[in-house]
Amino acid sequence: LQLSAVKLAELHSDLKIQEKDELSWKKLKAEGLDEDGEKEAKLRRNLNVIMTKYGMNGKKDSQLVDTNYIKDGTESDTLDDPRLEKLWSKAKTSGKFSDEELDKLWREFKHHKEKIHEYNILLETVSRTEDIHKNVINPEENLVKEEILHNKHRELKDKLRSINQGFERLRKVSHQGYDSNSEFEEPRVIDLWDMAKSANFTEKELESFREELKHFEAKIEKHHHYQKQLEISHQKLKHVEGTGDKEHLNRNKEKYAMLEEKTKELGYKVKKHLQDLSSRISQGLQHNEL
Numbered sequence: 001l002q003l004s005a006v007k008l009a010e011l012h013s014d015l016k017i018q019e020k021d022e023l024s025w026k027k028l029k030a031e032g033l034d035e036d037g038e039k040e041a042k043l044r045r046n047l048n049v050i051m052t053k054y055g056m057n058g059k060k061d062s063q064l065v066d067t068n069y070i071k072d073g074t075e076s077d078t079l080d081d082p083r084l085e086k087l088w089s090k091a092k093t094s095g096k097f098s099d100e101e102l103d104k105l106w107r108e109f110k111h112h113k114e115k116i117h118e119y120n121i122l123l124e125t126v127s128r129t130e131d132i133h134k135n136v137i138n139p140e141e142n143l144v145k146e147e148i149l150h151n152k153h154r155e156l157k158d159k160l161r162s163i164n165q166g167f168e169r170l171r172k173v174s175h176q177g178y179d180s181n182s183e184f185e186e187p188r189v190i191d192l193w194d195m196a197k198s199a200n201f202t203e204k205e206l207e208s209f210r211e212e213l214k215h216f217e218a219k220i221e222k223h224h225h226y227q228k229q230l231e232i233s234h235q236k237l238k239h240v241e242g243t244g245d246k247e248h249l250n251r252n253k254e255k256y257a258m259l260e261e262k263t264k265e266l267g268y269k270v271k272k273h274l275q276d277l278s279s280r281i282s283q284g285l286q287h288n289e290l
Contacts, residue, residue, distance in 0.1 A: 005233075012267070012268075013264055017275070038151055079109055087170055097177060101178055108169075115163050126156060183210075189213050189217045213277070222266060237252045
């Protein structure tokens with residue numbers, strides 16, 4: 001796959017969550033709690049996203065945007081959307097951003113591209129389900145398929161809302177620069193906060209959610225720190241391997257192994273926490289629609 005050290009750690013975290021979700025689903029299925037197959041379909045969809053994200057689906061150039069800013073602070077990928085390319089180009093030449101802020105903004109553009117990609121995968125899944133639905137004759141099976149489609153359309157609606165909110169934010173930041181009084185900086189946290197404000201939360205629940213998001217953002221920042229350290233350690237290890245100094249090499253290997261394990265562990269915790277927070281917001285948004 002020729003993945004960087006950071007990407008390999010991320011892949012490990014994604015697969016660990018996928019494995020845990022599949023074990024949970026097997027227990028549900030054994031208890032007869034996934035009769036409509038909706039949870040199984042979601043698991044397959046998530047696996048499809050992972051395989052596409054890391055270039056394991058057999059298609060060339062199918063990986064999502066790589067975190068190249070960790071290596072040299074610059075981007076090396078296209079955004080696959082003329083509107084995003086235009087915004088990014090304006091932001092780079094505007095003079096409103098420091099190098100650090102440009103790195104942060106690139107992460108936001110990268111995150112937005114990933115959201116669009118996941119939305120397109122879900123859209124394709126819904127289209128296939130609708131085609132199957134047309135050929136169903138059994139009335140009982142028909143009702144089950146309608147419920148599955150309803151859930152998928154609701155998920156599509158949530159994702160599209162998040163994409164539209166994200167694009168408006170990118171447009172605003174690209175033109176005006178970063179607000180020094182901004183509450184959050186991490187793209188995923190900003191997304192969650194924007195959606196939480198649209199959900200059916202009381203003022204007290206929203207305030208509690210805000211505090212939890214602050215802790216979540218700190219966890220993400222810690223993960224970013226270890227990602228950077230892992231990448232630096234990987235570069236040092238490659239350099240030392242060429243010197244033939246076995247003692248120095250062993251020390252670097254030990255440090256690399258420690259950083260790799262810590263990065264994997266933090267990556268898993270961040271993604272699991274993100275899942276939990278997203279689920280709570282989704283429930284609040286669904287309540288709004290009732």
